[in-house]
Amino acid sequence: MSISLRSPDVVMRLERMGSFHQSRLSFMRTLLRRMKSEEWTFDRPRFEIDERGVGVALYTATTPERTYTLVAFAHDLPDDMRSDRVIATAWDTTFALHDGVPTEADIQRLGANVPLQEAGRVSGKELTLSRANRSTRLWSTVIDCLASGAQPDRDTIENVGYLMRTTAVYGSGKFGAADRASVADRPELLGPFQAEMLTVYLIRTFVMDLVEHMARQQNPAAAILDADLRRCFGIGNSTGLGMAPFLMTHPRLINNWIAAREEALMRVRSVANPAAEDAALFRSFVRRSRRSVETWHSAHELQQEKIASLMADLDQIEFHLANTDLTAAWAWDQLVTWCEAHLSVEGQELVVSLLLEPYGHLVDELTSDMHADEAAPAPIDGSRTVAAVRKQLERDYAWALGTAWSEQRATARAWYVSEEKLEPRLGERYEEPIADYEQPLQPGRDAALMFGDLAHFDEDTTLGVFLRQHPEHRHTARRLAVLATAPYAEIRDNTIDAEMLPIDLLRAKLSFFGATRFDPRSDRWVRITMFQGAPFPNELATADPDGWVYPDVGAPTVEDAA
Amino acid sequence: MNLSLGEFQALVAKAFRGGGYSWGLTEEAAFAARRIAEAGAPAGDIIVRLLDKIDGVPLQERMPDSTWRSSGSGLCPVCVGVSIADEAGCSQLEIGPTFEPLLIAPFLASSLRAGRATTEQEPDTGRGYLVEWSNRSCSIAPNGSLLEISPSVTMSPLDGPVDVLISRPTRMETAPARPERVLRVVLDEAVFEQLRAFAHRTYAPATEASRLAGAGGADDD
Numbered sequence: 001m002s003i004s005l006r007s008p009d010v011v012m013r014l015e016r017m018g019s020f021h022q023s024r025l026s027f028m029r030t031l032l033r034r035m036k037s038e039e040w041t042f043d044r045p046r047f048e049i050d051e052r053g054v055g056v057a058l059y060t061a062t063t064p065e066r067t068y069t070l071v072a073f074a075h076d077l078p079d080d081m082r083s084d085r086v087i088a089t090a091w092d093t094t095f096a097l098h099d100g101v102p103t104e105a106d107i108q109r110l111g112a113n114v115p116l117q118e119a120g121r122v123s124g125k126e127l128t129l130s131r132a133n134r135s136t137r138l139w140s141t142v143i144d145c146l147a148s149g150a151q152p153d154r155d156t157i158e159n160v161g162y163l164m165r166t167t168a169v170y171g172s173g174k175f176g177a178a179d180r181a182s183v184a185d186r187p188e189l190l191g192p193f194q195a196e197m198l199t200v201y202l203i204r205t206f207v208m209d210l211v212e213h214m215a216r217q218q219n220p221a222a223a224i225l226d227a228d229l230r231r232c233f234g235i236g237n238s239t240g241l242g243m244a245p246f247l248m249t250h251p252r253l254i255n256n257w258i259a260a261r262e263e264a265l266m267r268v269r270s271v272a273n274p275a276a277e278d279a280a281l282f283r284s285f286v287r288r289s290r291r292s293v294e295t296w297h298s299a300h301e302l303q304q305e306k307i308a309s310l311m312a313d314l315d316q317i318e319f320h321l322a323n324t325d326l327t328a329a330w331a332w333d334q335l336v337t338w339c340e341a342h343l344s345v346e347g348q349e350l351v352v353s354l355l356l357e358p359y360g361h362l363v364d365e366l367t368s369d370m371h372a373d374e375a376a377p378a379p380i381d382g383s384r385t386v387a388a389v390r391k392q393l394e395r396d397y398a399w400a401l402g403t404a405w406s407e408q409r410a411t412a413r414a415w416y417v418s419e420e421k422l423e424p425r426l427g428e429r430y431e432e433p434i435a436d437y438e439q440p441l442q443p444g445r446d447a448a449l450m451f452g453d454l455a456h457f458d459e460d461t462t463l464g465v466f467l468r469q470h471p472e473h474r475h476t477a478r479r480l481a482v483l484a485t486a487p488y489a490e491i492r493d494n495t496i497d498a499e500m501l502p503i504d505l506l507r508a509k510l511s512f513f514g515a516t517r518f519d520p521r522s523d524r525w526v527r528i529t530m531f532q533g534a535p536f537p538n539e540l541a542t543a544d545p546d547g548w549v550y551p552d553v554g555a556p557t558v559e560d561a562a
Numbered sequence: 563m564n565l566s567l568g569e570f571q572a573l574v575a576k577a578f579r580g581g582g583y584s585w586g587l588t589e590e591a592a593f594a595a596r597r598i599a600e601a602g603a604p605a606g607d608i609i610v611r612l613l614d615k616i617d618g619v620p621l622q623e624r625m626p627d628s629t630w631r632s633s634g635s636g637l638c639p640v641c642v643g644v645s646i647a648d649e650a651g652c653s654q655l656e657i658g659p660t661f662e663p664l665l666i667a668p669f670l671a672s673s674l675r676a677g678r679a680t681t682e683q684e685p686d687t688g689r690g691y692l693v694e695w696s697n698r699s700c701s702i703a704p705n706g707s708l709l710e711i712s713p714s715v716t717m718s719p720l721d722g723p724v725d726v727l728i729s730r731p732t733r734m735e736t737a738p739a740r741p742e743r744v745l746r747v748v749l750d751e752a753v754f755e756q757l758r759a760f761a762h763r764t765y766a767p768a769t770e771a772s773r774l775a776g777a778g779g780a781d782d783d
Contacts, residue, residue, distance in 0.1 A: 124566065124746055173568030181567065182745050375571065375596065377589045379676040382648025420768030427766075437766035440585040464648035467586075468625055474586020474644075 003269045005262045014493040018504025019346040023353040026514030030367045031197045032545040042537035051217045052076050059202045063188055069098040070202035071110050082133045091131040096122050097199045121176040127195040130169040146215035146222045157232045158295045161529040164207045165236030169196045192371050204235045204531050234532030240525035244505040245424050248441045252372040255486035257512050260370050264363035268355045269333040278358040279326035285357045288550035290314050300520040306346045313347025378481045382464025386457045393451045396483045399492050400444030412498035415441040440475050442496045450476045563754045570747040571596040576761035581613040591640040597668035599747045601708040604716055606753040612662045613760055631658035636723025643669030659723035663695040675706035689730040696724040
């Protein structure tokens with residue numbers, strides 16, 4: 001039996017992308033597996049934080065080849081200045097990931113820049129720049145508990161999930177940092193967002209040290225956090241519209257992410273006779289993920305509905321599994337087919353992620369193909385004929401050619417960059433004066449426009465000739481060139497529709513980071529948790545670099561093996 | 563200003579958009595600017611001179627016609643470059659007056675790198691390119707690397723458009739010892755501000771409604 005990849009027409013819909021979950025292929029997990037297998041070492045050569053919580057600390061991560069250093073600055077921020085916005089002007093903590101071991105001069109230089117927003121610049125010796133604020137909900141509670149000699153309440157920690165929330169982690173040459181191209185020849189930085197993930201991982205360690213330090217200021221004999229409890233703290237993140245265009249502006253990269261996940265799913269579905277131990281592992285991960293879903297809270301109505309339907313899905317899955325032999329021939333493929341018929345999209349995508357868990361030996365290697373160098377625009381073959389281009393448009397943009405673009409709702413929104421803060425925004429095209437400033441982030445509509453203009457040309461005319469007369473279609477011609485070899489490069493939905501939810505774009509990207517507990521705060525920004533449950537640097541040597549994502553609910557039971 | 567290559571590329575893309583180019587062309591223009599910067603040319607100065615010269619000229623007048631001439635005052639090197647790249651390279655080619663011809667070179671390099679550089683007269687012979695204009699030149703190796711940019715490109719900037727000759731020499735001059743690849747772009751404050759001014763044209767005036775709809779602003783943490 002031969003199993004096919006899921007079609008991009010199914011996978012690349014916003015509803016589904018907005019239901020993706022983290023998996024073995026997520027960038028956080030790739031990083032942790034590498035750190036463990038390469039036996040990275042970690043150190044804290046400096047921790048000079050005063051009694052008000054102000055100062056600098058250094059955290060190093062040393063690979064077999066080199067050292068990276070998180071330079072962490074702690075500030076004394078008045079409560080009224082704390083904000084989730086990336087355009088804020090002050091933070092509780094600010095960070096840079098330095099390439100190597102910083103000199104005193106480097107630390108001075110970073111101290112004069114990292115705490116500033118637009119004016120703050122790092123150099124080619126830095127890989128990332130980041131800022132974070134406390135969760136006021138939890139910060140003082142934890143300090144007070146520890147200072148009184150007690151441990152904080154586990155449920156409270158799990159419900160919030162973090163002590164600090166990053167507002168952004170900038171890498172890849174932003175704000176003067178090193179270009180990705182200049183470091184991508186290092187295996188540990190070749191995968192997507194590995195420097196950013198390392199930054200967050202080290203920030204998490206610093207934040208835990210900081211909170212205990214502050215408790216000791218109140219009481220030198222303050223308790224230290226129990227290791228189990230300590231791992232319940234992740235790092236939060238707030239992500240807004242600024243991240244959304246990435247999904248449209250990096251088509252080759254997005255293709256490589258999604259293609260890796262789809263290939264992984266296909267490999268697991270192609271297992272003809274699942275082993276009993278893999279079946280048992282899968283059952284245990286289903287149980288553990290139920291526990292994750294139980295502690296997943298959101299104040300947003302849409303996400304509440306999705307979580308509720310996911311819980312119902314899990315009930316259905318458990319009932320189905322109780323009556324299913326997962327070691328039967330093609331059991332995984334049959335399970336996927338059953339899910340497609342019975343579960344919500346959110347539930348279907350959770351099962352996709354869970355199915356990869358027992359099969360690291362089949363799927364983990366796919367992470368080595370998830371990067372892409374997109375600095376160079378894809379070449380356009382100008383010798384293609386108009387007929388061939390139209391045919392490709394009919395194949396890859398069928399949904400767009402079938403959309404009634406003349407209806408206002410289909411073009412209700414427009415993506416633009418505002419003069420005020422230089423942030424990407426999504427506005428109402430027919431209510432605001434923004435159409436003249438529209439960014440090229442509506443591939444479907446643009447493909448339909450190109451298709452219309454192609455109709456005025458002879459079938460044998462070349463694309464090169466067409467583009468000289470219609471240079472406004474050049475970006476669409478390039479997307480077609482990418483799509484010729486990258487089937488998952490394009491979102492097959494209308495990104496300017498009146499009903500479009502930007503949080504679907506954000507979740508798709510964040511799920512590949514490895515984020516959990518998506519908590520939309522509106523239709524256009526979301527809070528998430530990173531590294532919750534992960535082993536700390538001092539625990540890596542003996543820890544499981546993968547299973548930490550799902551709460552431990554005990555070893556597989558007899559029931560699992562059934 | 564000391565910029566990463568990525569920052570420079572992003573800034574140039576916005577500047578070209580502000581200068582009236584289509585989105586597709588801005589992507590290619592910005593990459594071409596990055597390539598000549600990596601090769602050590604004063605890319606920021608070149609881009610600002612180009613955008614200044616052709617500001618307000620309709621895009622069609624910057625495009626080459628079938629005889630590689632402009633119907634206006636001069637050709638845009640990016641429009642020339644993409645036209646050659648779309649045809650997978652060229653053999654010998656005489657091009658009418660063109661502004662800042664160095665920017666054609668990265669497109670020839672890209673067509674070589676794409677491995678599609680064959681022409682009717684010359685099935686791929688492993689030849690590179692030589693671009694010459696007004697006693698200046700840039701050579702491109704068969705593997706697509708920019709080899710040598712004549713010093714006068716940097717020393718004495720051209721004021722107007724000049725004729726350009728592209729050829730496929732059978733023997734390339736031996737490559738000079740390859741200098742360290744440039745990893746940063748250092749711009750004069752004035753050049754940086756001029757690029758920012760072009761880029762600024764792409765930004766919409768802010769509205770209160772859209773600002774409130776952005777990320778953050780919650781106080782329930």
